[in-house]
Amino acid sequence: xxxxxxxxxxxxxxxxxxxxxxxxxxxxxxxxxxxxxxxxxxxxxxxxxxxxxxxxxxxxxxxxxxxxxxxxxxxxxxxxxxxxxxxxxxxxxxxxxxxxxxxxxxxxxxxxxxxxxxxxxxxxxxxxxxxxxxxxxxxxxxxxxxxxxxxxxxxxxxxxxxxxxxxxxxxxxxxxxxxxxxxxxxxxx
Numbered sequence: 001x002x003x004x005x006x007x008x009x010x011x012x013x014x015x016x017x018x019x020x021x022x023x024x025x026x027x028x029x030x031x032x033x034x035x036x037x038x039x040x041x042x043x044x045x046x047x048x049x050x051x052x053x054x055x056x057x058x059x060x061x062x063x064x065x066x067x068x069x070x071x072x073x074x075x076x077x078x079x080x081x082x083x084x085x086x087x088x089x090x091x092x093x094x095x096x097x098x099x100x101x102x103x104x105x106x107x108x109x110x111x112x113x114x115x116x117x118x119x120x121x122x123x124x125x126x127x128x129x130x131x132x133x134x135x136x137x138x139x140x141x142x143x144x145x146x147x148x149x150x151x152x153x154x155x156x157x158x159x160x161x162x163x164x165x166x167x168x169x170x171x172x173x174x175x176x177x178x179x180x181x182x183x184x185x186x187x188x189x
Contacts, residue, residue: 012046050083050091062108062156064115072098074105074117080126080135099126099135107156107167118156118167121147123188142188145169146179164189 032038041047052058058081062074071083080099085092099115107118115126115135122143129137145154151172159165164187171183 048091050086050093053095056095061104061106062118064108064110066110072108072110072115074102074108076104078102078105078119080105080108080115080117096133098128098133099138101138102126104153106153107165109156109158109165111159111163116141116156116159116165118154118165120150120152120154123154123156123165123167142167142186144188145181145184145186146177148177148179148182149173152177152179152182162189 032041057077058073058079059076060073061076064072064074066072066082069087071086073081073083075081078101079097080102082096082098084094084096099117102117102124103119103121105117105119107116107123109116113127117124117126123141125137125139125141126135127137127139128135145167149172151170153170155168155170157166157168166185166187168185169182171177175183177183
């Protein structure tokens with residue numbers, strides 16, 4: 001991982017992005033007022049609306065904060081967006097699509113200028129070899145599990161202290177799968 005100079009700010013920023021992007025496809029409803037929890041919630045999780053670009057759908061599934069404080073968002077539609085400017089008092093962020101063509105990103109971590117992306121079918125190393133700001137190298141780290149149904153998601157962890165990553169492999173049909181290793185957690189080093 002990378003050293004942090006302002007960990008609380010980064011954590012608050014990540015909470016804000018998760019809250020705004022995850023709910024962006026819904027017409028957000030302030031349920032805190034209805035449930036009577038609004039003031040208590042504000043003590044712990046300040047919520048700031050982050051405007052999305054027009055005609056952009058982001059169904060966020062994974063997040064990573066980069067060393068330069070940009071936030072990477074992996075989407076269900078297989079894209080990675082890099083977002084700059086989310087930590088301003090009144091955010092007016094810029095969005096850059098770094099990668100596309102992946103499959104349901106539910107794990108995203110950054111190591112040595114490369115993303116490690118957990119998608120349904122594999123753990124993939126994604127990088128920009130040409131330096132133009134767009135991913136152009138996609139390398140399989142591991143595809144040691146099967147994939148038989150579109151609901152068989154894979155959820156990836158951040159790296160542990162030894163550089164290992166864990167991938168939880170979901171089942172789609174009542175404790176049974178036609179694919180290899182579904183229902184297990186795999187350690188990838």
